[in-house]
Amino acid sequence: MVTLEGQKVVVIGGSSGMGLATAKMLVHSGAQVVIAGRSERKLSNAMSYFSTGVKALILDFSIEESVKTFFATLDGFDHLVLTADGFPAWGAIKDIDTAALRKDFDNKFWGYFLSAKYALPNIREDGSITFISGAASRKAITGTSGLAAVNGAIVAMAMTLAKELAPIRVNAISPGLVETAAYDWMEPEARAAMFEHFAEVAPVKRIGKPDDIAEAILFVISNTFLTGAVIDVDGGIRLS
Numbered sequence: 486m487v488t489l490e491g492q493k494v495v496v497i498g499g500s501s502g503m504g505l506a507t508a509k510m511l512v513h514s515g516a517q518v519v520i521a522g523r524s525e526r527k528l529s530n531a532m533s534y535f536s537t538g539v540k541a542l543i544l545d546f547s548i549e550e551s552v553k554t555f556f557a558t559l560d561g562f563d564h565l566v567l568t569a570d571g572f573p574a575w576g577a578i579k580d581i582d583t584a585a586l587r588k589d590f591d592n593k594f595w596g597y598f599l600s601a602k603y604a605l606p607n608i609r610e611d612g613s614i615t616f617i618s619g620a621a622s623r624k625a626i627t628g629t630s631g632l633a634a635v636n637g638a639i640v641a642m643a644m645t646l647a648k649e650l651a652p653i654r655v656n657a658i659s660p661g662l663v664e665t666a667a668y669d670w671m672e673p674e675a676r677a678a679m680f681e682h683f684a685e686v687a688p689v690k691r692i693g694k695p696d697d698i699a700e701a702i703l704f705v706i707s708n709t710f711l712t713g714a715v716i717d718v719d720g721g722i723r724l725s
């Protein structure tokens with residue numbers, strides 16, 4: 486069991502899905518956690534899972550001034566975990582809405598970049614930054630070139646930052662399909678069909694759970710010999 490007693494962790498995207506599962510595990514491991522997201526409702530729902538150890542703060546990490554202020558008003562901490570994403574741009578290139586892909590870059594890529602940039606003065610030297618990317622950037626999957634581009638940019642950035650920001654460790658975790666609120670926008674039948682298809686073709690024969698990724702995040706932030714790595718927690722989908 487990982488112990489993070491006395492450590493402080495900021496999870497941007499911690500009000501839902503993988504980020505919330507991570508915050509729960511972090512608190513269980515003894516860490517002090519800050520969760521951040523845009524929606525007060527989601528943050529207050531997330532806070533109902535905790536009696537102590539967690540602070541919730543509103544942040545839109547795609548807005549540079551907000552990110553600057555957010556970190557300027559936080560004390561020092563050990564680990565930054567980025568799980569936020571709100572607008573993944575799915576679709577074949579002939580159909581994909583250009584504005585939707587730009588919005589995805591604006592939110593996920595620029596949010597990760599800005600957070601890493603402005604968090605730097607706060608992160609302790611033996612701390613870490615963990616980016617959550619996505620399996621679309623690790624395997625050619627028809628209809629996901631936009632997701633591949635956004636997540637591929639994040640993985641590429643993580644590799645370089647692992648060297649540039651050393652001794653702060655920087656890693657990426659690449660999830661496969663994980664059942665979270667990220668798919669609430671889909672028609673229930675289409676969503677069920679997508680989940681079933683993934684479970685059929687993935688070597689592990691199931692879709693992911695937020696805890697699968699949270700376990701990997703705890704491993705990455707607590708293993709002080711790990712940096713510049715991309716950890717595929719994807720049910721083996723990149724092999725299928």
Ligand SMILES: NC(=O)c1ccc[n+]([C@@H]2O[C@H](COP(=O)([O-])OP(=O)(O)OC[C@H]3O[C@@H](n4cnc5c(N)ncnc54)[C@H](OP(=O)(O)O)[C@@H]3O)[C@@H](O)[C@H]2O)c1
Nearest residue numbers: 498500502503522523524545546569570571619663665667
């Ligand atoms: N679920 C999957 O199958 C899957 C697969 C591969 C990769 N991923 C990646 O895994 C990560 C976690 O996904 P998830 O499924 O856990 O998503 P989720 O349940 O939808 O949670 C996303 C979180 O990000 C926050 N967020 C979104 N935009 C934000 C912004 N501009 N500023 C601050 N917070 C923001 C959301 O809160 P607010 O809306 O309140 O801001 C929420 O807390 C994402 O990076 C996603 O791209 C997911």
